[in-house]
Amino acid sequence: xxxxxxxxxxxxxxxxxxxxxxxxxxxxxxxxxxxxxxxxxxxxxxxxxxxxxxxxxxxxxxxxxxxxxxxxxxxxxxxxxxxxxxxxxxxxxxxxxxxxxxxxxxxxxxxxxxxxxxxxxxxxxxxxxxxxxxxxxxxxxxxxxxxxxxxxxxxxxxxxxxxxxxxxxxxxxxxxxxxxxxxxxxxxxxxxxxxxxxxxxxxxxxxxxxxxxxxxxxxxxxxxxxxxxxxxxxxxxxxxxxxxxxxxxxxxxxxxxxxxxxxxxxxxxxxxxx
Amino acid sequence: xxxxxxxxxxxxxxxxxxxxxxxxxxxxxxxxxxxxxxxxxxxxxxxxxxxxxxxxxxxxxxxxxxxxxxxxxxxxxxxxxxxxxxxxxxxxxxxxxxxxxxxxxxxxxxxxxxxxxxxxxxxxxxxxxxxxxxxxxxxxxxxxxxxxxxx
Amino acid sequence: xxxxxxxxxxxxxxxxxxxxxxxxxxxxxxxxxxxxxxxxxxxxxxxxxxxxxxxxxxxxxxxxxxxxxxxxxxxxxxxxxxxxxxxxxxxxxxxxxxxxxxxxxxxxxxxxxxxxxxxxxxxxxxxxxxxxxxxxxxxxxxxxxxxxxxxxxxxxxxxxxxxxxxxxxxxxxxxxxxxxxxxxxxxxxxxxxxxxxxxxxxxxxxxxxxxxxxxxxxxxxxxxxxxxxxxxxxxxxxxxxxxxxxxxxxxxxxxxxxxxxxxxxxxxxxxxxxxxxxxxxxxxxxxxxxxxxxxxxxxxxxxxxxxxxxxxxxxxxxxxxxxxxxxxxx
Numbered sequence: 001x002x003x004x005x006x007x008x009x010x011x012x013x014x015x016x017x018x019x020x021x022x023x024x025x026x027x028x029x030x031x032x033x034x035x036x037x038x039x040x041x042x043x044x045x046x047x048x049x050x051x052x053x054x055x056x057x058x059x060x061x062x063x064x065x066x067x068x069x070x071x072x073x074x075x076x077x078x079x080x081x082x083x084x085x086x087x088x089x090x091x092x093x094x095x096x097x098x099x100x101x102x103x104x105x106x107x108x109x110x111x112x113x114x115x116x117x118x119x120x121x122x123x124x125x126x127x128x129x130x131x132x133x134x135x136x137x138x139x140x141x142x143x144x145x146x147x148x149x150x151x152x153x154x155x156x157x158x159x160x161x162x163x164x165x166x167x168x169x170x171x172x173x174x175x176x177x178x179x180x181x182x183x184x185x186x187x188x189x190x191x192x193x194x195x196x197x198x199x200x201x202x203x204x205x206x207x208x209x210x211x212x213x214x215x216x217x218x219x220x221x222x223x224x225x226x227x228x229x230x231x232x233x234x235x236x237x238x239x240x241x242x243x244x245x246x247x248x249x250x251x252x253x254x255x256x257x258x259x260x261x262x263x264x265x266x267x268x269x270x271x272x273x274x
Numbered sequence: 275x276x277x278x279x280x281x282x283x284x285x286x287x288x289x290x291x292x293x294x295x296x297x298x299x300x301x302x303x304x305x306x307x308x309x310x311x312x313x314x315x316x317x318x319x320x321x322x323x324x325x326x327x328x329x330x331x332x333x334x335x336x337x338x339x340x341x342x343x344x345x346x347x348x349x350x351x352x353x354x355x356x357x358x359x360x361x362x363x364x365x366x367x368x369x370x371x372x373x374x375x376x377x378x379x380x381x382x383x384x385x386x387x388x389x390x391x392x393x394x395x396x397x398x399x400x401x402x403x404x405x406x407x408x409x410x411x412x413x414x415x416x417x418x419x420x421x422x423x424x425x
Numbered sequence: 426x427x428x429x430x431x432x433x434x435x436x437x438x439x440x441x442x443x444x445x446x447x448x449x450x451x452x453x454x455x456x457x458x459x460x461x462x463x464x465x466x467x468x469x470x471x472x473x474x475x476x477x478x479x480x481x482x483x484x485x486x487x488x489x490x491x492x493x494x495x496x497x498x499x500x501x502x503x504x505x506x507x508x509x510x511x512x513x514x515x516x517x518x519x520x521x522x523x524x525x526x527x528x529x530x531x532x533x534x535x536x537x538x539x540x541x542x543x544x545x546x547x548x549x550x551x552x553x554x555x556x557x558x559x560x561x562x563x564x565x566x567x568x569x570x571x572x573x574x575x576x577x578x579x580x581x582x583x584x585x586x587x588x589x590x591x592x593x594x595x596x597x598x599x600x601x602x603x604x605x606x607x608x609x610x611x612x613x614x615x616x617x618x619x620x621x622x623x624x625x626x627x628x629x630x631x632x633x634x635x636x637x638x639x640x641x642x643x644x645x646x647x648x649x650x651x652x653x654x655x656x657x658x659x660x661x662x663x664x665x666x667x668x669x670x671x672x673x674x675x676x677x678x679x680x681x682x683x684x685x686x687x688x689x690x691x692x693x694x695x696x697x698x699x700x701x702x703x704x705x706x707x708x709x710x711x712x713x714x715x716x717x718x719x720x721x722x723x724x725x726x727x728x729x730x731x732x733x734x735x736x737x738x739x740x741x742x743x744x745x746x747x748x749x750x751x752x753x754x755x
Contacts, residue, residue, distance in 0.1 A: 007529045008494040008673065008681050050677035054697065076697030092679045117421075147421055174418050176345045181373060184333060185347040186417045188410075192286070192350040210424055214417040218410075236696050238673060241529040245670030245688065248716065251723035256528075271702070 007241055010047055010092030011036065013068065017087055021153035025118075026083055027059065027071045032093060037065045040129040041100030041122060041232060041260045045240050046070055047092035048085065052078040055237040057259070058096075059121040059154075061128030068093075071121035071153065097240035098259050101204065101230060103129055107136040109202050112194070114215045115144040116187045116207030117151065122232060123206050124154055127161065134166050141194050142169040145187030145211075149173050149180050170194070187211065188218045198223045206232045213272070216263055226264035233266065234259050275305040277328075277379065285379070286352025287326045287403065295396050302385040308372040314356075319366045321359035323380040324404075327351050330376025334368045343369065347414075357404050359383035427585035429600045430608060436581040437469050439599045443505065450486070452479045452508030452546065461506070473508065474576035475615075477548040477555060477564070482666035482735065483513035484520060487537045488685065494533060494673075495680040501540065507574070508546040510733070511566045512557045516666030517543075518569060518727035523669060542593055545570035545586075549615050551622045554734025556747060558623040559630040562731050565616050575612055582608045630747060631754050633728060636718040639753040643714075645707070651749055652710035654742030659687035661736035662713070667721075667729050688712055714746070 017029035040062045047053035060069035074083045115123045146152040161169035170190045172183035205215040235254045238246040242256035250269045282288050282296050332349040360383050390397030449464040451472045460480045524534040547565035566573045571590035572583050594600050662668040672686040695701040703709040721729035737745045
């Protein structure tokens with residue numbers, strides 16, 4: 001959205017709550033001052049006044065427009081400042097930008113979501129969106145892996161999904177502790193567990209770059225076709241407007257042509273798959 | 275206790291075998307049951323059977339010392355493990371432990387190899403499946419390692 | 426095509442009049458060579474015509490190095506840029522594609538474009554590294570500029586190339602009845618002589634259509650060899666008429682400042698976690714060539730390199746893109 005026809009202007013949003021998901025991850029609950037809505041998979045540029053901005057994919061339901069949830073991991077300069085913010089302050093939002101998940105094309109299909117690490121934030125938003133159209137879907141399966149049990153955020157999500165008709169959710173960890181009694185191994189090991197009709201299925205992969213690569217290779221081996229796999233290729237988005245050049249991935253501007261791509265669209269890019 | 279052909283067909287590892295080939299497995303295998311914390315085999319044990327997990331939950335890992343077990347993975351229903359039984363020197367690369375009441379199909383490795391000699395097509399199909407199992411295990415392990423080394 | 430001619434003295438008087446309602450930048454020779462200067466009445470006779478070419482690329486008039494993009498600017502005095510080489514005019518097409526797209530139209534760029542009259546100057550003669558012709562760009566404008574100017578021994582001849590140019594001419598009394606096509610053969614002769622010089626100087630250079638394949642197939646050894654003298658100073662991207670990558674910097678009050686950036690700078694692709702896909706120099710170096718010759722042409726209809734040769738002149742390490750192409754084409 002544009003403020004007064006100026007594409008660079010942010011809208012202001014009041015921070016009403018900060019939820020600590022883990023020692024390094026917080027979810028910010030924001031109330032935008034202007035009307036704001038997004039499609040699941042799109043991203044926003046969230047700014048701290050006078051400090052900087054960074055791209056995030058909202059983790060809340062796209063059907064809820066009065067407030068917005070953004071999950072932020074503390075990794076650098078801007079996110080460190082964000083983690084110091086207390087409710088009551090204003091943040092800036094530019095967006096929403098990019099191409100989100102085309103969920104209308106998932107009608108009548110089985111949706112397999114393969115997620116890892118920080119990828120659970122955008123996946124959560126996608127799950128809300130899919131829940132709202134579940135009557136049109138055959139089933140939704142989530143296979144998610146985190147490094148350790150503590151790294152898995154939104155823990156109640158898995159129980160809730162397993163109690164929702166047409167939804168199945170599986171978790172695994174790379175590195176188990178004594179108390180963990182679930183699956184151990186990377187997210188792709190969960191693919192050995194599930195029953196899915198690949199011919200009538202869509203796969204969504206979302207997570208760190210290593211996971212995107214391994215996950216896609218495994219899905220292709222399983223029999224998924226190139227245009228059945230959706231990848232969220234978040235890459236250093238900066239202006240969000242297809243202009244500043246920072247997110248260029250081959251001939252694509254990730255901020256405009258993505259961040260959601262089918263494998264078919266980007267399989268020829270050696271930078272990603274070499 | 276033996277499985278029927280129909281029951282075997284519903285186990286993932288046995289996809290795409292003919293009924294005749296499934297009969298071979300039935301002839302040379304038996305069902306074994308384990309309780310929580312039962313060790314199926316230790317790392318470095320000599321193995322004479324390959325297993326397919328039918329129901330239950332199994333962890334695998336390596337040991338730094340007898341008491342210090344590092345859990346590295348879990349096995350899913352329908353997956354084959356203990357493949358070292360068909361390759362010399364037949365020594366296990368990991369320990370496997372049951373996490374809950376578990377049933378596995380135990381296939382006599384020596385008898386399986388004798389069947390390969392009689393039926394090359396069956397032998398090739400089976401070894402290809404075992405190779406793929408190992409390949410996936412290796413790829414997942416590398417992925418797991420990469421996760422530890424990178425963000 | 427409309428041709429208008431006027432004696433140089435009359436033209437100089439016209440410029441003096443125009444200065445009352447326009448800000449005028451024109452190509453002037455100074456101790457370093459040729460570049461644009463903000464013209465005052467005393468400078469009018471110093472204006473240089475048809476000599477290639479001003480050091481500053483045209484993009485600098487539309488994309489300042491640094492600008493506050495939060496506050497909308499009040500309508501500034503309209504301006505004229507006089508003496509633009511055609512390579513820069515063609516380079517503007519890519520900038521239009523990027524900044525005037527339907528979805529995210531840049532209001533600052535749009536206002537400047539609307540507010541600026543572009544008078545392109547036919548090149549008589551060439552500079553050492555000019556190679557526009559190898560990319561099918563002529564050393565004179567036939568479109569995309571508003572007017573094209575040529576000084577033929579004391580007579581200024583203007584070609585009207587756009588509706589804006591036509592409206593401008595209508596508003597200048599001195600041009601009212603000066604239609605003259607006698608100069609066409611003389612002008613064509615000058616054009617031909619410059620093109621002949623270019624053809625000779627550019628022998629062996631691949632045409633634009635071939636550049637993509639050559640760059641895509643170039644081995645790592647090429648990039649390692651030619652990037653050895655690169656110091657990532659960013660001179661090539663700053664001086665290039667089609668390079669426009671930028672940073673958005675936050676300032677208090679949710680203000681944003683847009684500042685030109687360069688893919689040649691280390692850290693261009695560094696992300697918060699510390700990873701940097703272009704950390705290695707030869708990868709950064711290669712990236713710019715891939716962007717200009719492989720990726721941008723796939724994405725946009727306009728050329729991402731106009732053969733102006735400024736990057737070759739500006740490079741501190743004396744790296745020449747044409748040397749790279751000559752080696753690749755062998």
